[in-house]
Amino acid sequence: MEKKNISYHEKKYIDNNIRLRNILAELPPYVQDFCRGRQTTLSMQTQIAYCYDLKIFFQFLTTANPTLKNLALRDISLDVMENLRPTDIEEFQNYLKVYESQNTGEAMTNGEIGISRKISALRSLFDYLYKHEMVKNNPTRIVDVPKVHEKAIIQLDPDEIAMILDSMEEFSDNLTPHQKGYYLKTKTRDIAIITLFLGTGLRVSECVGLDISDVNFKNSGLRVIRKGGNEKIVYFGEEVEIALLNYLEERENMETKPGHENALFLSLQGTRLSVRATEKMVKKYTQPIITNKKITPHKLRSTYGTALYEETGDIYLVADVLGHKSVSTTQKHYAKLKDSRRRAAASAVRLREKESD
Numbered sequence: 001m002e003k004k005n006i007s008y009h010e011k012k013y014i015d016n017n018i019r020l021r022n023i024l025a026e027l028p029p030y031v032q033d034f035c036r037g038r039q040t041t042l043s044m045q046t047q048i049a050y051c052y053d054l055k056i057f058f059q060f061l062t063t064a065n066p067t068l069k070n071l072a073l074r075d076i077s078l079d080v081m082e083n084l085r086p087t088d089i090e091e092f093q094n095y096l097k098v099y100e101s102q103n104t105g106e107a108m109t110n111g112e113i114g115i116s117r118k119i120s121a122l123r124s125l126f127d128y129l130y131k132h133e134m135v136k137n138n139p140t141r142i143v144d145v146p147k148v149h150e151k152a153i154i155q156l157d158p159d160e161i162a163m164i165l166d167s168m169e170e171f172s173d174n175l176t177p178h179q180k181g182y183y184l185k186t187k188t189r190d191i192a193i194i195t196l197f198l199g200t201g202l203r204v205s206e207c208v209g210l211d212i213s214d215v216n217f218k219n220s221g222l223r224v225i226r227k228g229g230n231e232k233i234v235y236f237g238e239e240v241e242i243a244l245l246n247y248l249e250e251r252e253n254m255e256t257k258p259g260h261e262n263a264l265f266l267s268l269q270g271t272r273l274s275v276r277a278t279e280k281m282v283k284k285y286t287q288p289i290i291t292n293k294k295i296t297p298h299k300l301r302s303t304y305g306t307a308l309y310e311e312t313g314d315i316y317l318v319a320d321v322l323g324h325k326s327v328s329t330t331q332k333h334y335a336k337l338k339d340s341r342r343r344a345a346a347s348a349v350r351l352r353e354k355e356s357d
Contacts, residue, residue, distance in 0.1 A: 197300035
């Protein structure tokens, strides 16, 4: 029987299902039931993150409690959960700051957001166990979740964008012959990708998932698979069109590995460019130019989102273009007034009318 060629998104769906299944297999049956019950309301990526966060908690139990040291995670009973106290949850919070990965042995760290997310996952599990009368106590509801301090949005201003794109055109000046050869082979591709981020606000996963057939120059649109599997057309302007056309001209002569023939952006090995490789590429070009900011594909997406909001003032349009499920997410990140506008607000309202002469 001839083997069916599957798309990038189909393969990703299969891989994520296998990954989720493998994580669940390590966890106790009552956790498996809890996680399966959330499959209809959460995206696959969120399910994986949830289960992984819970796995870290059970790994903590085997590390902190000598009587559980040699116990497999899936064998941790409900009696153990029943006997946990608020102090155990507080110890887990402290553990999350720095702990050793059981897979790689590397030191893992969590900031406010990471700790808050993992405690939230644990709370949801205990809420489920308590609601279904599997435990009589819920120690997670007694312990405060760490407060997450809001971080300033990191984005590029127009001058910084111009500096990065200009430098990409001339990046070969101080390179070794080997580095220059690599740069020349990837220059047009990399300019197309960064221009795409800045001109459409795509997520990095959406960018690497693009196929050649997803690009339609007749309507200046990209067929994008958003988070959750929804299909959307994202439109692009002239600068993005030029960058894509320049790259596609080179793309026609590139050799591809089996299964990667339709991928839009290729590595030098002829395979679909990965998320990790794209992140490293963005860092390579931006770090020497923007030394006071850590620029990632997501920061390029934020730059586009902020520019679009400042240009249109339409938060609903920004939410739609960026693929946010809720406009509250967009408001949180992009509906920020500039300092100059806040200062103007100080004199916009008069408390008392001036007396006429």
